[in-house]
Amino acid sequence: MKPEFFPYFWILYVNYVLYKRYKENKHLKKYEIILAIVSSIIICGGHFFMIYLDLSKDIQFIIDIFFLACIIIMKIVFGV
Secondary structure: OOHHHHHHHHHHHHHHHHHHHHHHHOOOOHHHHHHHHHHHHHHHHHHHHHHHOOOOHHHHHHHHHHHHHHHHHHHHHHOO
C-alpha cells in the first residue's frame, strides 16, 4: 500500500466516527465537528509535508509525534 492513501483512510475513519456519534445521539456537538476538521488538517497537511518536501529525519519524527498525538486525542474524545 502506498503511503499516499493514509490521509484518505483517516478521513474515512473520521467520517465513520462522526456518523456513529450522530446515530447514537441524533446530533453532533460543535467541538466534535471542529476537532474532526482540525485533526484532518493536521494529518493531511503533515502527510503532505512528509511526502512532497525534503525534510530531515528529525522533522519527520516530530511530524510523526503530532500524528500520534492527534490520533490519541481523537480516540480519547470520541471513544471509538
